[in-house]
Amino acid sequence: MPSLERRNVGVFAHVDAGKTTTTEHILFASGRIRSLGSVDSGTTVTDWLDMERERGISVRAATTSYVWNDVRVNLVDTPGHVDFLSEVERSLRVMDGAVLIISAVEGVQAQTELIWNALRRLKIPTLLYVNKMDRVGADAGRVLAEIRTQLSTRLVVMQSLSGSGGEFQGAADLWSEGTAGEKQRELIESIAEADEQLLERYLDGESVSLSEWKRQAQLLSRIGEVYPVLFGASSKGIGIPGLMDAITDYLPGPGGDPEAPPSGVVFKIEQGKSAGKMAFVRLYEGTIRNRDVIRNVTRQVEEKVTQIRRVEGGRSEDTGVLEAGDIAAVCGLTQVQIGDILGSPDAIPEEARLAVPLLTVQAQWENEQDYPRMVQALRELSEEDPLLDVQWLQEERELHLKIMGLIQLEMLTSLLDSRFGLKARFSPPSVIYKETPSQAAEGYIANTMPKPCWAVLRFLIEPGERGSGTRYASTVRTEDLLAQYQNEVARRVPEALQQGLYGWEVTDLKVTLVEGQHHVWHTHPLDFAVATPMGLMNGLAAAGTRLLEPVLKFRIVVPEEFGGRVMNDLTLMRGTFEAPELQDVRMTIEGKLPLAESLEYPVALSSLTKGRGTIATSFLGYEECPPDIHAERQRRGVNPLDQSRYILSVRKAL
Incomplete structure (x- = not known):
């Protein structure tokens, strides 16, 4: 029996646009499930964690599959809440196509725009599905205008609508031979604008069949040149078959x-109840079978x-084989981590970087005997979410981790309770600052005592452009410092910059090794592992560092009567904003705002406007703090500026 065609498709959206409901109706329409689940009642296939069922939100990307039009579709339902953006980030890497769901009421929102930009950067062909057309306030015209303004003008609207809001009855396919009129002409012209040859034939009045226009739309969509737009009301199953047809017809x-x-x-790791550690693998080439030995080139x-x-939700079955183009969970790989490449790296695409944890918390446990657990x-x-970046300070008996927001903290508390039986508490979140050099300076270290020991290094440390990260270079000849020692220095520089003068990561700088010496008899490679942090901290102390704070881009929509109070609040929080826009009786304010000043503002805004105001934020970048802001973090371990004590600590002699 010939194998079915495949599609690997991610479902993406801002929170509450209807991703999980859409996925559930797709599975039901395909016959994959016999009865419909509900997000509100916690009975959907892809929301299977306790917290997902209780809160009605997705917190983990969930894989499922179905067959439609003789095509097997691997569908990944991703979280919509910004706190779980890391799950979206990992899913993007392994998708061949995407369905981006937009609410017909709320329109294009902060996360919609963020995901769209990532999809375009990775060149992933995308369908746009305007959901909730049956809701009060649904406005397809307004949403299409927002899409054209904020996302793309290369839209192919493939359906005509019958009503909206409470009068919505569905959407008719514009490819039907019996369909004519303005909407079909707009559809054809949108395709012609994306294809020069067809445009010439169209302008010359040449007859082009509807089937030829459709074939060209499929070709252009599959290479990401145009973006088909469909409409529906997923909660009622309206528009679902048309969306499923489009997934097989317009995505590659x-x-x-x-x-x-x-x-x-x-791209994902889970701990199975019976199977143990499961590594979710997207295979681009080749075949993997049970009992095969596979090379992890990353490790x-x-x-x-x-x-x-x-694996589908909380259920799984042994298939025994994973072929090129498919996705499955592979068991037995005990050392594997998210992002690891199995086999040849040649076919693996780049990854998107979306999620940046901006808060840190300390974990606390109920009983002393719970500490090891x-x-x-x-x-x-x-392991399942590397961005947590758990730091275990053994001497202080402390556990610190990074988070995206308070909803993620709720999820972690719930997981620790339900999965591990641990009652955890977390300290109030604090903002993650960074440091950057104030000016150029040199750092020098001559690590020559006590013998046998010899490592001499001189670094030039220079400030870099904001957002440039860390750049490293060496101008030292291998005759003066052997390549193996230079490689050790290069490897240690990022580690050494994890803590600056105030305890925060140092970024946006260029480090150049300008002098280096080793000794034929006395030098050991580890001498340079010890010397590098001391030399860099010596340079940072000479240069001085400035604090950087995370800044958010925001969009606030409030009734007009609250506009003045909100703008005053923004000014007090050191926010900057554009001139507000008025539409009917609502005011929209956009700008940027320091995270540290605005952590509690969503609650305050809701209270001020009695729930009628909304704020959407996304990470914009790090900017320099005002001089009066001082934030210092307790240093982990001995400060390399205290050179004698640092050497003793590295040698375990303290």
Whole structure:
């Protein structure tokens, strides 16, 4: 029996646009499930964690699959809340196509725009599905105008609407031969504008069949040149079959040769109740079977595959094989981490960087005997979400982790309770600042005592452009400092910059190694591992550092009578904003705002406007703090500026 065509499709949206409801109706319409679940009652296939069922929001990307028009579609339902953006980030990397859902009431929102930009950067063909057309306030014309203004003008609107709001009856396919009129002409012209040859034929009055226009629309959509737009009301199942047809017709297949050497990437890790650690793998080339030995090129290890499972929500089944173009959970890879490449790296696409944790918290446990279990639990959760970046300070008996927001903290508390039986508390979140050099300076270290020991380094430290990160270079000849020692220095620089003068990560700088010496007899490679942090901290102390704080882009919509009070609040919070826009009786204010000043503002805004005001934020970047802001974090370990004590601590002699 020939294998089915495949599609790997992600469902993306701002929170509450209807992703999970759409996914549930797709599974029902395809016959994959026998009865419809509900987000409100916590019975959907893809929301299976306790917190997801209780809160009615997705917190983990969930994979499922169905067959439609003789095509097997692997569908990934991703979270919409900004706190779980890391799940969206990892899912984007392994998708061949995307469905971006936009609410017909709220329109284009902050996360919609963020995901759209990532989809375009990765060149992932995308369908736009305008959902909730049956809701009061639904306005397809306004939403299409927002899409054209904020996302793209290359839209192909493939349906004509019958009513909206309470009168919405559905959307008719404009490709039907019996359909004529203005809407079909607009559809044809939108395709012609994207294809010069067809445009010439159209302008010359040449007859082009509707089927030829449709074939060209499919081709242009599959290469991401145009973006089909559909409409529906997923909660009532209206528009779902048309969306499913569009997924198979307008999004590309995965490609890949099952006979080629394996090439895949791990984009998700879960701990199965019976199967143990499961690595979700998107395979781009080749085939993997049960009992195969696969090389993890990222970790430089080989491991044996014990099982290959197709996982859907809380259920899974052993399939025994994973072929090019497919997605499955691979068991038996004990050392694997998210982002690891299995087999050849040649076919693996780049990854999107969306999520930036801006808050840090300290974990606390109920009973002293829970301490070892808490360490193990948070390490396990950090495997599943590396952005948690759990820091275990053994001497202080402290556990620190990074988070995106308060909803994520609720999710972690719930997971620790339901999965590990641990009652956890967390300290109030504090903002993650960064440091950057105030000016150029040199850092010098001559680590020559006590012998045998010899490492001499001189660094030039220069401020960089905001957002440039850390750049490293060396002008030292290998005759003066052997390549193996220079490689050790290069490897240690990012580690050494994790804590600056105030305890925060140092960024936006260029570090150049301008002098280096080793000794033929006395030098050991670890001497440079010890010397690098001391040399860099010496340079940072000479340059001085400035604090950087995270800044958010915001959009606030409030009734006009509250506009003056909101603008006054923004000024007090050191916010800057454009001239507000008035539409009917509502005011829209856009600008930027320091995170530290605005952590509690969503609650205050809701209280001020009695729930009628909304604020949407997204991370904009780090900017320099005013001089009167001072934030210092307790340093982990011994400060390399205290050179004698630091050397003793590294040698375990304190």
